[in-house]
Amino acid sequence: MRKPMIAGNWKMCKDVNEAVELANEIKRSVYDVENVEVVICPPFTNLSDVGEMLIESNIGLGAQNCYWKDEGAFTGEVSTGMLKSVGCKYVIIGHSERRQYFGETDETVKFKIKAAIEKGLIPIMCVGETLEERESGKTMDIITAQIKGGLEGFSEDYIDTLVIAYEPIWAIGTGKTATPGQAQEVHAEIRKILSDLYSETFASSTRVLYGGSVKPENIEILMKEEDIDGGLIGGASLKSDSFTDLIKSTASLYAEKKG
Ligand code: PEP
Numbered sequence: 001m002r003k004p005m006i007a008g009n010w011k012m013c014k015d016v017n018e019a020v021e022l023a024n025e026i027k028r029s030v031y032d033v034e035n036v037e038v039v040i041c042p043p044f045t046n047l048s049d050v051g052e053m054l055i056e057s058n059i060g061l062g063a064q065n066c067y068w069k070d071e072g073a074f075t076g077e078v079s080t081g082m083l084k085s086v087g088c089k090y091v092i093i094g095h096s097e098r099r100q101y102f103g104e105t106d107e108t109v110k111f112k113i114k115a116a117i118e119k120g121l122i123p124i125m126c127v128g129e130t131l132e133e134r135e136s137g138k139t140m141d142i143i144t145a146q147i148k149g150g151l152e153g154f155s156e157d158y159i160d161t162l163v164i165a166y167e168p169i170w171a172i173g174t175g176k177t178a179t180p181g182q183a184q185e186v187h188a189e190i191r192k193i194l195s196d197l198y199s200e201t202f203a204s205s206t207r208v209l210y211g212g213s214v215k216p217e218n219i220e221i222l223m224k225e226e227d228i229d230g231g232l233i234g235g236a237s238l239k240s241d242s243f244t245d246l247i248k249s250t251a252s253l254y255a256e257k258k259g
Contacts, residue, residue, distance in 0.1 A: 002207050004223070004230035004254050005163060006247050007039035007124060008237025009064060009092060009211075019046035023053045025240035033058065035258075036230070036251045039090050039124075040237070044078055051087030062090030062124065065098060068111035080119040090122045092232070094150060096169045106149025113150060117158060124163045124232065125150055126211070127190075131170035139168075140189050147193050156198040163207045164190060165232040171212025173234055180221045180228075183210045187227035216245035223253045 014022060019042045030038060041062035042050045051061045067077035083091060093116065094109035109125060116123040127146040129139045143166070151159060166186050168178050178186075187208050195203035210222055211232035222228050230250060236242040 001258060002205065002229045003035065003037055004250050005037040005039060005207055005209060006230050006243075006250055007062060007090070007092075007165075007209065007232050008041060008243055009095070009232055009234050010040065010042045010237060011064070011097070011234060012043055013238055014042060014046060016046050016049050019043075020049050020053055022238070022240055023050045023059075026243055027054065027057045027059055029240060029244040030247050031058065033247055033251050035254050036247055038247055041090070041092055047083070047088060048086040054087065060089040061087050062092060063088050064092050064095065066091045066093070066112055066115060066121075068108070068115035070115075080115045080121055084119045084121060088121060090124055090163075091116050092124045092126065092165075094146070095126045096128055096167060096172060100169070106146055106152075109146075109150040110152055110154075113154070113159070113162070117161070122161045122163060123159075124165055124209070126165045126167050126232070128167040128169050128172075128212075134168065134170065139186065143186060143190060144193055147190065148197065151197065156202040160202075163209060165209040165211050166190060167211035167232060173213070175213050177213045177218050177222075178210070180225050183222060184225035184227055187225065191227055214246065216242055216249065219246050219249045220253060223250055 039060045039062045041064050054061050063083045066080045067074055070079050093112045098104040113123045127143050129142040133142050171178050190208050191203040194206055207229040209230045209232045210228050214231040214233050215236045
């Protein structure tokens with residue numbers, strides 16, 4: 001059975017003091033949760049301090065982005081080796097905000113996934129359609145193209161740690177959540193794409209998270225869907241109460257699912 005993951009994307013929020021305080025609150029509140037993989041992804045400037053705080057905790061540290069070169073004249077960029085050196089285990093790649101505002105493409109996503117895997121980081125690859133694409137019936141084409149483009153040339157053994165996050169762009173930060181049915185339909189399609197590209201085993205063992213206005217009030221109905229393995233959480237990860245509620249609900253739902 002796939003272990004659920006709850007990953008908090010703090011985006012460009014929290015200075016270092018606020019970040020350390022929030023990480024500490026979350027750590028204290030979920031120290032005994034075992035069956036959910038918990039990840040927090042603060043801004044680059046806070047990774048080192050938050051990383052220290054998370055040593056020997058059950059929370060993993062993630063970055064929100066990376067560059068694919070090891071080092072050199074790439075002003076403003078951060079390599080996967082640098083992320084590893086401050087304790088990161090995960091990196092979000094191809095978030096829709098990166099694609100929308102910073103020119104990220106399926107090809108740069110592919111380079112970044114390779115750079116993450118080469119350094120032993122777990123990539124959390126984001127895919128998702130705009131409202132216009134959904135309304136014109138293009139959702140599955142967009143998701144297929146993003147997955148094929150981002151994973152082009154990789155074998156299933158190479159990407160065996162990969163996590164995919166389905167995040168409909170129209171649901172991110174808008175308060176509009178996809179219905180469980182809408183999300184499940186895309187998650188099932190993602191597994192079908194992975195099965196066609198790789199194998200049934202790979203498709204059924206890869207975790208696929210849902211992201212887009214997930215909050216304590218809607219996590220249960222989403223998590224009950226067969227192919228939803230947790231969430232990538234923006235807004236609700238910025239407060240310890242809502243984030244830890246999400247983690248604890250996911251943990252009890254998982255225990256129920258397991259029987
Ligand atoms: C996100 O940042 O990936 C996200 C899903 O944000 P929110 O939960 O705020 O919609």
